[in-house]
Amino acid sequence: MSEKYTKMWEALGLDISAHDGLLKVLGQFYGDIYLSQDKRLKGMEYMDFVLSEVHGLRIQELQEAKAAGRKIVGTFCVFVPEELVWAANGICVGLCAGAEIGKESAEKILPRNTCALIKSFVGFKLSKLCPYIESCDLVVGETTCDGKKKAYEIFEEYVPLHVMELPQMKRDVDRDLFKGEVLRFKGKIEEITGQEITASRLKEAIRLINNRRRVLQRLNKLRAASPSPISGRDALLINQISFYDDPPRFTKNIEALCDELEKRVAAGEGIVQKGVPRLMMSGCPMAVPNWKLPFVVESSGAVIVGEESCIGTRNTRDLVDEGGQSVDEMIDAIVDRYMRIDCACFTPNPERLDHIVDMAKELKADGVIHYALQFCHPYTVEAYKVEKALEKANIPLLKIETDYSMEDVEQLKTRVEAFVEQVKQ
Amino acid sequence: MRFAGIDIGSRTIELVVLNDGELIEAKKTDTGFDPMAQAKALIAGTQYDRVMATGYGRHLFELSYDAPTVTEIKAYAVGAHALFPGVRTVLDIGGQDSKAIAVGKEGKVIKFEMNDRCAAGTGKFLEIMAKTLGYSLDEFGPKALEGHKDIQISNMCTVFAESEVTSLLAKGEDRQDIALGLHRSVVRRAAGMLKRISGEEPIVFAGGVAKNVCMRRLLEETLGRIITVPEDPQMVGAFGAALLAQKGGS
Numbered sequence: 001m002s003e004k005y006t007k008m009w010e011a012l013g014l015d016i017s018a019h020d021g022l023l024k025v026l027g028q029f030y031g032d033i034y035l036s037q038d039k040r041l042k043g044m045e046y047m048d049f050v051l052s053e054v055h056g057l058r059i060q061e062l063q064e065a066k067a068a069g070r071k072i073v074g075t076f077c078v079f080v081p082e083e084l085v086w087a088a089n090g091i092c093v094g095l096c097a098g099a100e101i102g103k104e105s106a107e108k109i110l111p112r113n114t115c116a117l118i119k120s121f122v123g124f125k126l127s128k129l130c131p132y133i134e135s136c137d138l139v140v141g142e143t144t145c146d147g148k149k150k151a152y153e154i155f156e157e158y159v160p161l162h163v164m165e166l167p168q169m170k171r172d173v174d175r176d177l178f179k180g181e182v183l184r185f186k187g188k189i190e191e192i193t194g195q196e197i198t199a200s201r202l203k204e205a206i207r208l209i210n211n212r213r214r215v216l217q218r219l220n221k222l223r224a225a226s227p228s229p230i231s232g233r234d235a236l237l238i239n240q241i242s243f244y245d246d247p248p249r250f251t252k253n254i255e256a257l258c259d260e261l262e263k264r265v266a267a268g269e270g271i272v273q274k275g276v277p278r279l280m281m282s283g284c285p286m287a288v289p290n291w292k293l294p295f296v297v298e299s300s301g302a303v304i305v306g307e308e309s310c311i312g313t314r315n316t317r318d319l320v321d322e323g324g325q326s327v328d329e330m331i332d333a334i335v336d337r338y339m340r341i342d343c344a345c346f347t348p349n350p351e352r353l354d355h356i357v358d359m360a361k362e363l364k365a366d367g368v369i370h371y372a373l374q375f376c377h378p379y380t381v382e383a384y385k386v387e388k389a390l391e392k393a394n395i396p397l398l399k400i401e402t403d404y405s406m407e408d409v410e411q412l413k414t415r416v417e418a419f420v421e422q423v424k425q
Numbered sequence: 426m427r428f429a430g431i432d433i434g435s436r437t438i439e440l441v442v443l444n445d446g447e448l449i450e451a452k453k454t455d456t457g458f459d460p461m462a463q464a465k466a467l468i469a470g471t472q473y474d475r476v477m478a479t480g481y482g483r484h485l486f487e488l489s490y491d492a493p494t495v496t497e498i499k500a501y502a503v504g505a506h507a508l509f510p511g512v513r514t515v516l517d518i519g520g521q522d523s524k525a526i527a528v529g530k531e532g533k534v535i536k537f538e539m540n541d542r543c544a545a546g547t548g549k550f551l552e553i554m555a556k557t558l559g560y561s562l563d564e565f566g567p568k569a570l571e572g573h574k575d576i577q578i579s580n581m582c583t584v585f586a587e588s589e590v591t592s593l594l595a596k597g598e599d600r601q602d603i604a605l606g607l608h609r610s611v612v613r614r615a616a617g618m619l620k621r622i623s624g625e626e627p628i629v630f631a632g633g634v635a636k637n638v639c640m641r642r643l644l645e646e647t648l649g650r651i652i653t654v655p656e657d658p659q660m661v662g663a664f665g666a667a668l669l670a671q672k673g674g675s
Contacts, residue, residue: 408541
């Protein structure tokens with residue numbers, strides 16, 4: 001896609017030669033991990049196209065929207081109520097942070113033992129390699145963990161930033177705090193867009209985002225079929241792309257893909273043979289292009305049937321109630337929906353344990369792989385409780401702690417292969 | 426029918442051949458810098474109907490010999506179970522990995538723990554520490570048993586531990602005492618892994634490090650449990666792979 005977009009990238013201030021290198025590596029990586037798969041779905045052609053244009057066509061669309069007066073809001077967390085952005089005629093994009101990019105520059109301002117995701121978003125910005133960040137009129141941070149919270153204080157020097165405070169517990173007083181933050185965010189969005197968020201616009205935005213969640217719910221349900229009709233890698237990619245693609249277009253294309261999957265399931269066909277071990281991933285989000293562990297798992301004779309993660313069911317499980325008529329009612333519905341998110345940043349967080357066990361049963365998973373980024377305390381610590389809950393349910397678990405680098409791939413392979421042997425016997 | 430198992434580890438390669446279930450050949454060599462050349466030399470001239478590969482080099486071997494593979498975790502569980510039916514726990518400390526495996530009936534893997542990416546607490550760690558103290562690998566364990574003072578070695582990182590040892594020597598500490606302290610630190614780590622998988626008896630200790638008498642003694646003391654070591658602890662993985670080749674699949 002390079003030359004066609006070079007002018008646009010220059011205008012955004014990207015480091016063109018480093019960016020060319022990034023796209024080249026990404027292309028090779030995608031070819032090895034995605035395009036090499038057998039029995040690929042027709043519906044995945046759309047994903048291949050979207051990914052091949054990840055820094056091209058979609059960025060161009062954003063520039064055109066900006067020229068027409070729309071504002072771009074970038075987020076890092078599923079706690080940011082994007083309905084408010086769309087209701088103000090803005091465009092919300094999830095910023096990815098899934099590659100080891102600009103690590104050296106990031107480590108100049110962050111401690112080395114900071115999680116890979118934080119280093120990545122700082123690194124992308126400092127090395128001028130992400131056209132999404134560069135297109136943003138506002139970047140939204142949130143106080144999920146200490147690492148992010150403190151990193152945003154520094155990040156503020158580089159981007160226009162709004163930080164939302166998230167509660168850490170789920171009592172009434174915490175809901176009040178969160179509601180206050182949602183209202184403050186609404187005010188901020190109205191301020192930068194110059195658009196009032198009216199009841200009719202908000203209603204429409206709630207439906208827009210719910211529809212995207214519904215189609216992803218439909219996709220996840222289809223994966224309960226045995227054999228699974230789609231690879232875990234493809235399903236992860238779909239979830240990843242849902243964060244930055246145009247919502248109506250995305251929903252329409254995934255509906256078509258689900259129709260194809262339904263036919264596959266009805267015919268008893270799958271991406272793998274029946275009897276291939278079915279594993280579920282649980283834990284930290286895997287942002288684009290972090291496909292390392294899914295690729296290791298699916299190259300070790302298993303298929304991934306679910307992602308209990310922010311880039312997975314944590315983002316799609318709950319819908320906003322569509323019954324609200326006034327803005328106030330709808331804000332309450334939004335607050336209720338987002339307060340149900342079972343992120344490990346909450347204490348205590350028993351809902352997540354129940355969700356993991358229920359999901360593993362529904363998807364007929366033979367085992368669960370708990371994936372945590374190194375130095376991510378919420379998830380690495382909570383892994384203990386996950387282990388106990390799964391033990392009680394008699395579901396095998398493998399705990400993995402890793403980052404975005406490739407140096408531990410061989411060790412990961414040994415562990416994952418041994419786990420596959422274990423659940424197979 | 427003859428079935429072979431080859432365990433291509435980071436430090437050594439072992440080959441075991443079974444003929445109608447009976448062990449007829451067991452040999453080993455160093456891995457060196459070219460594992461495939463060493464593996465080829467080791468297996469050259471050996472007659473077998475089927476071979477299964479395990480260890481770090483298993484996928485390399487799979488490419489050249491079109492052989493099925495199994496992880497060393499399963500191979501050690503199967504091998505240890507065949508040698509000691511009823512075994513519940515296997516501890517395997519090799520050249521660059523350590524693993525604690527909970528074993529169920531028929532040698533099935535129930536659960537396992539494996540060390541992280543670095544060589545902390547493995548054979549390679551002991552090897553480098555022995556060298557720093559001027560011991561051969563064979564005398565390292567027996568000499569450590571002659572130590573009596575309790576010296577705490579806090580660094581598990583090979584690089585940091587080496588400088589810690591150097592500074593202890595500079596302080597005038599006896600090298601047997603330092604050797605004992607080093608063994609204790611490796612044992613603490615192994616015991617921690619065993620506890621995480623519950624580490625029930627009977628416990629079999631295998632892999633190259635099981636040849637070290639001090640490691641065995643300290644493990645028994647620390648755990649308060651009896652540890653069984655196979656006659657040739659390095660052969661357990663290759664033996665398990667040969668048994669799996671005989672069973673016909675992984």
